[in-house]
Amino acid sequence: MFYKWHVGSIAWILHRLSGVLIAFYLVLHIWVMSFLQKGPESFERVMHLLEHPLFKLLEIGLLGVVVYHSLNGIRLMVLDLGYGMAHQKKMFLAVVAVGIVLFVLGAIPLYPF
Amino acid sequence: MEITFKILRFDPDKDKKSYYRKYTVKVEPGMTVLDGLNEIKWRLDGTLAFRRSCRSAICGSCAMTINGVNRLACNSQTLALKRKTIVVEPLRRFPVIKDLIVDMDPFFEKIAIIKPYLIAHSRGGSRERLQSPEDRKLLDEAVTCILCGACTSSCPSYWYNKNYLGPASLFKAYRFIFDSRDEGTEERLGIISDRDGLWRCHSIFNCVEACPKSLNPTYAIAELKKKIVTTKL
């Protein structure tokens, strides 16, 4: 039988997953940027490709991932400083609530359709 | 009311792999999971093995995984679990000796590593070493720990790395490091900031959820992290 998921372990696994995704994005990002070396034309071409709606949607996803990782990162730092220990669950709810607001605000201008 | 106990069983003499076995027990209000296990052992199947001693949540012998959470069997009311089936498993990531009995040696070795005794180089004289009520208060939670192992066995960092000291051991380290009479702080901070030490704690809080004494090992670990950072600075 699986061990029961609690708020803390859910926050942790999401933090891990988002961390891995961000690391993956970073590699992609550096790779895209490396086209700069190959001159303005090839960089323009890649940038043009990234105008595709699919990449816009992926960017919206990236926004969600980064927002969660940053906000929960703040939660973890506060907790590791010994503050709000008794309220870690409420802090997670706050992360989710503030995260949704930031995500929606940021996603609207990115939305391609 | 009839409740099914689904118990993860393993006999090293007979079984290659552990397996679940079901028992139906008539439970009454007030019956704990330990009472249920006794009922099974005494009336249905004498081969079932589990540890218990005090049956009052003080000896720490009966920690096990009940419906996917670590708890004390003697401290868990069957009816309060609100399930028709109660799944009982040995503490995970501890080596199983038989059925619900796990080998606690690795657990206690990790307690021993942090030197769980007062270290005092200065001579105390013939009187006891006094402590102010405020200083004693810092230790209230840490001295309440009954070393049941529920926390360490619930910790994902420990599942991943069995060498990790784990919440119980770090909690014990806290108990002495924050003891105003103790002089072993430097030594212990060195031990717990080792690569298998407290930096493996990612504040997941599974230990807090599991602790049958409602203690907060994560808080103690955070205080220790702060102490290490501030002493190193």
Ligand code: SF4
């Ligand atoms: S901190 Fe709680 S769960 Fe961990 S060993 Fe002590 S009493 Fe058991």
Ligand code: FES
């Ligand atoms: S039997 Fe002692 S703690 Fe459960």
